[in-house]
Amino acid sequence: MTPSPWPPGTDSPWPPGTDPSAQPGTDESPQPATPPVRPPSAVPHHPRKRAVDIRAVQRRLRALHYAPGPANGVYNEFTKNAVWAFQKVNGMAPNGRLNQRFMRALAHPRRPRRLSHDGSRSHVDIDIRHQVLTFYRGRRIVLISHISTGSGRRYCEAGHCGIARTPVGDFRVTRRVSGWHRSPLGYMYRPLFFHLGYAMHGSLQVPNRRASHGCVRLPMNVGDTLPDMVRNGTPVHVRR
8 A cells, every 4th residue: 555645753664873764865855745646737848839639648658658647638747757758768858848859759769778787577777867767677668757866066964964976886775664754864755775875765856957965866656656666675777
């Protein structure tokens, strides 16, 4: 059962003083004020002059393993995030516009850049260059998502200072927290930790740029479903 998207009434489930995620490098959202996994309201998408069938676009994106939210004909934040991911995979500027170039690519899509030769049952590729996450079962793509990784900037927050970089290398999912988890640098939704305090997690703020303290921010709908797909021990390959 999916946990409530509200922040928990208690702090971390780890014993006081022994929380392995409570260290620099953790992330990230401000405390949520509303249940964020509900479909958001519509946003502008600058369609071409001829009307675009948003529902058909959503269905096509879902068939290609992106996560646009329900096929309801509403161009909302989830759909925009999926459009961004598709545009990045297909060599376009991620501007969210459903123009003729986008529609042509939607009919003849590219596959995401493969980051490893991992032949394991399941693994996650995190492409920092293109800001895209891909989850595979064997060689079959299950999910493609827009992400936001470390900004590369220096930060000093909540007594922690450092450079906001996402670690590069080969890792594994080591642990997880259900629901909202409060880290030293903010809230993370359903985090999947893969290296020290670094995690893939749902966030209320996943902008079209690198903006995190080092974690891999996911749109809330992806952050709510990925933990149900990914087991502890799943390989995670992070590349620039």
